[in-house]
Amino acid sequence: MDRIAGWVILQWGWRRYALAFAAGALSALALAPFGVFPILFVTLPVFVWLIDGALPESRGRFAALWPAALAGWFFGFGYFLAGLWWIGSAFLVEADTFAWMLPFAIAGLPAYLALYFALGAALARAVWSRGPWRILTFAAALTLAEIGRGILFTGFPWNGMGDGPATNATLLQTVSLTGIDGLSFLTFFIFAAPAALGGDGRRRWTPPALAVALLVAMAGFGLYRLQQPVFDRPESFVVRIVQPDIDQRDKWKPELKGEVLSTYLSLSDQATGPDHASAADIDLIVWPESSLPFLLDREPSARAAIAAMLPVGTELAAGLQRIVQDQQASDGIDVFNTIQILDDDGRLLANYDKVHLVPFGEYLPFQPLLEALGLRQLTRVVGGFSSGTLRPLLQTGRMPPALPLICYEIVFSQEVAAGAAGADWLLNVTNDAWFGATSGPYQHLEQARLRAVELGLPVIRAANTGISAVIDPYGRVLQRIGLGDRGVLDADLPAALAETPFFRFAQYWRFGLPGAAILFLAVAAIRRRYR
Structure with a gap:
């Protein structure tokens, strides 16, 4: 793992950004109709290592932000281009009128959405550490960027990172507790955790071990939930x-x-x-x-x-x-x-x-x-x-x-x-x-x-x-x-369940998750400043 991490970190120039683009594009295989979400165990660690490979602090505190942002943008551009190319089909329905807009639709929307990954990567790099817990920094910053993508400029939360694992009926049950934004955070952390193995010390095993525990807990909860009895409506409709x-x-x-x-x-x-x-x-x-x-x-x-x-x-x-x-x-x-x-x-x-x-x-x-x-x-x-x-x-x-x-x-x-x-x-x-x-x-x-x-x-x-x-x-x-x-x-219209925890506390979760991410990143920034 050290050798792979080192190879990714040392990439520079066009190879670095081509690798980011390829990792993002492969990540789209996690989405419907493919649902190959284990691919994220490969692509998200690459994303982390690309942030690792930004310029060292000896070049200045903010010198590393630009290459980190570029890596994030190319990753996001690959992800959204591969995941949203089909939007261009709408411009072929009346091709004589709208076909000229096809390149702008296919490339323009992914280019815009990729800006959020760029911001997330730059934010993560601004408070980055070399230790294994940078995985948590990565997850918090990228989740915050994804929440922003779903809100700003009317919002477009389509194909969030949590959408991949959600194609699995068992893991999907997690959103009854966390909502899709919470599942996206878990996805960023769990699937990026192998990146911590590309380092030194015994603590490098802590994030992967926690990721495995979380994944097992999610699967166990999902299996339990799917075995619950399904009740009919009191009156058929x-x-x-x-x-x-x-x-x-x-x-x-x-x-x-x-x-x-x-x-x-x-x-x-x-x-x-x-x-x-x-x-x-x-x-x-x-x-x-x-x-x-x-x-x-x-x-x-x-x-x-x-x-x-x-x-x-x-x-x-x-x-x-x-x-x-x-x-x-x-x-x-x-x-x-x-x-x-x-x-x-x-x-x-x-x-x-x-x-x-x-x-x-x-x-x-x-x-x-x-x-x-x-x-x-x-x-x-x-x-x-x-x-x-x-x-x-x-x-x-x-x-x-x-x-x-x-x-x-x-x-x-x-x-x-x-x-x-x-x-x-x-x-x-x-x-x-x-x-x-x-x-x-x-x-x-x-x-x-x-x-x-x-x-x-x-x-x-x-x-x-x-x-x-x-x-x-x-x-x-x-x-x-x-x-x-x-x-x-x-x-027959299926019967509803009792309020899920997410539904009951959605108004608090709406601000609690981004608030927690901001607080964590602020603490990380303070620790970085005074370490």
Whole structure:
């Protein structure tokens, strides 16, 4: 181990940064759909040794920060490029308009996200020590950077370092205690711990030994939790998820809007077996995000057709768009990405307007400036979508209270926890057709599993082209419709668990974890100064 550590530490120039990039790219194998998270036992120690190899203090206290930051940036760039390349697929849906932006999307977002790894590496190096406990410094600094990535500039916490081990159902259970940020901290520490073996003294075995103990404890807790009995709801509530698998290129063609509606209606009312010969014994039908290529409020015939399809007592939760007149808006209207609950008469029972919009997808930051440069958001809604102001629970006489989440809103752990009080389940509708048969839909599904375990709540997930799923509070996918498949699935809504520790204390954990990381780094800085 000493020889390998020494070789990495002594790398300089382009070889050093190529090694950082390669280690980051290989780390993406830990993510869905691969889930090869043991690779982190190799790549994260390399990251630590690269920080070790920054310029010595004899060159000045801050001289080592720049090479450490560069190593962090190249590691992060490799990680996010390999883990998020699929975002570029969205720019090929309307290639004649957006293809020129493809290189900026594929490389630009990873380049930006890598800045957080650069900051984390520089912060770690600023309080670095040569002892084995620098592994804890590494974990604290990188976790702090990851938390910042999930908050700053609207946040993008996708593909956190803890997402890799979370692909394993047993290790996933840890987030019921710590949340995903806590799991990311444990991931940085546990999988980087072998780097301590590249040093001298008996204490070098302490971090690896602690890492093994933590990993065994996490596995034991997960196995225990997964063996707990699963209880049924006191009253059965049957959900039908519809996955139409409509190509994004065809969906918005005006001549096909009738065909799109017919597809939804026929799938919603089809027989799925002897117990479900039609939708007559279904309590709730769920359609994915932006299901219809028109405004339902302005198509009374479509609303009537939906009402005619719905049996008495069956309700529909549909991802739609709606327009509201707004004198304050630049064009006099607000366009919302919404979920609406309709009854069997076609009447609106409940409504939720998406709060956390996708920058560059649903709206343009600095819109006047960027539009002057020829940029537009991918959804091509004039002026972009407007953001809702509240995330109320959706509840009708028949439907248990649900927290509605549209598309990537389910990625934001703290936001979901803050709104889930009183909810019996999470309703997630999305349209991942933008990303085709890539890693993206699999990673998105993993985010839904994370939220289920964090909160102890089941998730009903409807996606246009997949992956639609029923997820229990332990993160197990009970039923799914595969990526690129058309179909429906019927399922009893799983029962929720008692509040998890993370859910109960989320408001404190939100500040406690970064606060503890800052305190630890501050103490490390003081000890470094006076040693």
